[in-house]
Amino acid sequence: MNANQAATEPLVELSHVEKRFGDLHVLKDINLKVAKGDVLVVIGPSGSGKSTMCRTINRLETIDSGDIRIDGHPLPQEGKDLAKLRAEVGMVFQSFNLFANKTILENVTLAPIKVRHMAKKDAEDLAMGLLARVGVDSQASKMPSQLSGGQQQRVAIARALAMHPKVMLFDEPTSALDPEMVNEVLDVMVELAHEDMTMICVTHEMGFARKVANRIVFMADGQILEEGTPDEFFENPQTDRAKDFLSKILTH
Numbered sequence: 001m002n003a004n005q006a007a008t009e010p011l012v013e014l015s016h017v018e019k020r021f022g023d024l025h026v027l028k029d030i031n032l033k034v035a036k037g038d039v040l041v042v043i044g045p046s047g048s049g050k051s052t053m054c055r056t057i058n059r060l061e062t063i064d065s066g067d068i069r070i071d072g073h074p075l076p077q078e079g080k081d082l083a084k085l086r087a088e089v090g091m092v093f094q095s096f097n098l099f100a101n102k103t104i105l106e107n108v109t110l111a112p113i114k115v116r117h118m119a120k121k122d123a124e125d126l127a128m129g130l131l132a133r134v135g136v137d138s139q140a141s142k143m144p145s146q147l148s149g150g151q152q153q154r155v156a157i158a159r160a161l162a163m164h165p166k167v168m169l170f171d172e173p174t175s176a177l178d179p180e181m182v183n184e185v186l187d188v189m190v191e192l193a194h195e196d197m198t199m200i201c202v203t204h205e206m207g208f209a210r211k212v213a214n215r216i217v218f219m220a221d222g223q224i225l226e227e228g229t230p231d232e233f234f235e236n237p238q239t240d241r242a243k244d245f246l247s248k249i250l251t252h
């Protein structure tokens with residue numbers, strides 16, 4: 001492969017992905033290429049398949065047909081390779097999913113020690129650096145329940161970053177937060193974007209989408225209906241579904 005091809009090879013590629021839950025057709029012929037450094041924002045009505053699409057990318061959901069590749073490699077089916085994939089694809093969910101019975105520090109060191117076989121001291125140094133980066137290093141010895149939602153989400157981001165992921169998936173990371181905590185999490189995401197992290201973000205934070213995303217994907221009824229730059233999408237949506245969605249969301 002020459003340098004030019006390497007530069008254009010997508011980091012994440014979904015081709016003709018189909019997924020059903022019983023009779024419900026949730027992902028319909030999804031085709032998506034995410035390049036290194038892209039900040040992709042996925043928006044769309046509730047139930048349109050945004051979370052399911054994210055979950056297929058680190059194989060929390062299987063797909064019925066089609067193909068998903070990370071850095072050119074098809075997703076592994078199981079075992080060690082799957083654990084490795086999960087490490088390469090960092091994920092932050094809407095609900096804070098820290099391990100409740102472990103300290104903040106242990107939450108961040110667990111995977112580097114278990115999956116990467118890092119020495120405890122090295123993992124702790126790494127974790128403290130990341131906790132400082134997201135502004136919660138002073139909370140390291142606390143339990144998750146002692147932190148605010150915004151702090152917990154920042155720990156969840158640090159925990160994902162500890163595995164040096166190739167791509168970060170965010171599924172509505174701020175939607176369960178009290179309003180005053182939303183910005184502290186968005187600020188960390190903005191910083192990651194400026195550091196060229198490849199990011200796929202499901203979010204209804206339109207300010208973030210407009211300012212930080214380089215591409216917007218609009219999903220409805222299990223399909224990608226529109227894809228474009230924030231300017232193209234917000235200024236000139238093409239489909240009635242997108243126009244209708246935007247008119248609802250932007251009047252708030």
Ligand SMILES: Nc1ncnc2c1ncn2[C@@H]1O[C@H](COP(=O)(O)OP(=O)(O)OP(=O)(O)O)[C@@H](O)[C@H]1O
Pocket residue numbers: 021024026044045046047048049050051052053
């Ligand atoms: N495990 C499951 N079993 C059955 N149906 C499911 C499952 N997970 C999701 N669904 C259904 O699949 C469809 C897509 O769900 P998904 O969570 O991907 O939507 P979404 O776009 O993320 O919605 P929201 O904006 O509400 O988070 C919905 O109709 C949902 O009820």
Ligand SMILES: [Mg+2]
Pocket residue numbers: 050051052171
């Ligand atoms: Mg969802």
